[in-house]
Amino acid sequence: MYAFLFFLIFLLIYTVFAVYAERKISAFIQDRYGPMETGYYGLLQTVADLLKLIQKEDIVPFKADKKLFKPAPVIIFLAVFAGFAVLPLTSDFAGSSAQIGIFYLLAIVSLDVVGILMAGWGSNSKYALWGAMRSVAQIISYEIPLGLMVVCVVMISQTLNLQEITYQQSIWWNQINPEAENYLFGIKALGIETTNVGGILTWNILRSPLMLIGFVIFFISSLAESNRAPFDIPEAESELVGGFHTEYSGFRWALIMLSEYGMMLLVSFLAVILFLGGWNSFLPNIGSVKLAEWTSGEPGTLAGHLWGAFWMISKALFLVAVQMWVRWTYPRLRLDQLMNLSWKYLTPASILLVLLSAVWRLLMI
Amino acid sequence: MELEAILFYFFAGITAFSVLFIAVTRNILYAAFALILTFIGVAGLFVFMGAEFIAITQILVYVGGILVLLVFGIMLTHRLKGQKLKTDRYQMLFGFLISAGIFGLFIQSIHSGAFSNLPWVDQEYSQEVELKSFGLSLMTDYVLAFEVIGILLLVALIGAVRIAGNARKEGTDAA
Secondary structure, eight states: OHHHHHHHHHHHHHHHHHHHHHHHHHHHHTTOOOOOSSSGGGTTHHHHHHHHHHHSOOOOOTTSOHHHHTTHHHHHHHHHHHHGGGOEEETTEESOOOTTHHHHHHHHHTTHHHHHHHHHHHTTOHHHHHHHHHHHHHHHHHHHHHHHHHHHHHHHHTOOOHHHHHHHTSTTHHHHOTTOOOBGGGOGGGOOBOTTTOGGGGSHHHHSTHHHHHHHHHHHHHHHHTTOTTSOGGGOHHHHTTGGGTTOOHHHHHHHHHHHHHHHHHHHHHHHHHTSOTTOOSOOEETTEEHHHHTSOOTTSHHHHHHHHHHHHHHHHHHHHHHHHHHHHSOOOOHHHHHHIIIIIIHHHHHHHHHHHHHHHHHHO | OOHHHHHHHHHHHHHHHHHHHHHHOOBHHHHHHHHHHHHHHHHHHHHHTTOHHHHHHHIIIIIIIIIHHHHHHHHHHHTTTTOOOBOOOOOHHHHHHHHHHHHHHHHHHHHHHTGGGSGGGSSOOOSSOOHHHHHHHHHTTTHHHHHHHHHHHHHHHHHHHHHHSTTSOOOTTOO
16 A cells, blocks of 8 residues: 555656656757756746646547547556556565566556557547557567566566565575575576675676676667657657647646656666666675675665665666667667567567576576 | 455456446447456456466456457458448347346356355465466476467467468558
């Protein structure tokens, strides 16, 4: 229950400032100032925009299919927000601790496709319909490399529970499994035990260095999943006006935007948990200089909560910033290039990585 | 009433009403979207039986995959070609009789089966689904079925590529 309230409030506040950050980052990349007038340094610009959006008339096109048009934004938002239910924020603070955590997350997030289809169809506009079709085709295609990368991580960690995956990348792993051991690069034959060294050495990207490639594939697919540039052909302004949400206005449009930014945050959290150590500090213990222990508290204590939340949120926000950086520096891919990238490069590469991960797992035990 | 009971009736209600809606509506697209609701409701009921894995698989395969394909198919055939997609009702009387008969049969057999008196119904199922044992039995006891399904899917995949591939001549009405 607390996790529900926390993530809801956090998502709202985050979205307001993420939109501001997006405008500022795009402005800096393009040698502009961005919003400067409202509030100090333009800080209140998004708040003002939001107030305007809420007051706007809720326009439903006369010929729209109202039964599909109206609930569509709610369904998109619900699908994205339901994904937050299984995320562990700190070592002792998480929503559901269901064993099938990551599996549930992938399934429930794929429901936003339904909302997008409803929006595109219900709008009764060719731009919206084409936008929805492109969007759905893209999301379904990129779900394959994304899912296979998750499979790789699951093979390395032997569990679907996100909290357990995070514990394995932590110096506190022995607290839930006294016999567990981490080795440098996951190779037991090297004999360098890193269970109590922690830090970046036990993150999944270094527990099995193959995951470095895996992380890149995951990140590219997650950009496509959240319909962000360079994969924003579904809302290509020059062709489709605004994509599947062309006909929306006011609060419903705000809800769609909230879902887009929520999706960015969700995939960033997921990438952090799966590859970048979740709520763990990146500093390792070096001999008697216990950097990892100083920068993370015991699970269950107040320090554990604060440090955990700090690392988790700052890593996720950093990834969100990278997503924005990518958006404003790369041109968008053409539709056929987009499909080529997914089906001809990322998918075969992911299948290969799944195979190699299985081999790597044999080195780890 | 307990929260669990309320949630159970909620999911059961979703399932029942959406199925009823599919039977009544004449708009195929609405029926497809209602079917999504049905699957979600059924997935919820699976969770109550302690079969979380089945529930999530249900959502992933049916809602995320098959139904989206269904809706896609309807959209491509309908709005892009400008026809209305409505179904008519045929054989109302026979349909009603047969479904009422099957319903009666089910009620009868469930009552005579007296499920609530069976010894294993009251046993508490272990809340934690043992995924490890599930995976192990899939790869040992049921490995033949598992592999056969894999081959079936591979055949379907190759067939799809063959049908949709470049070998097909472009029709005159290709969009």
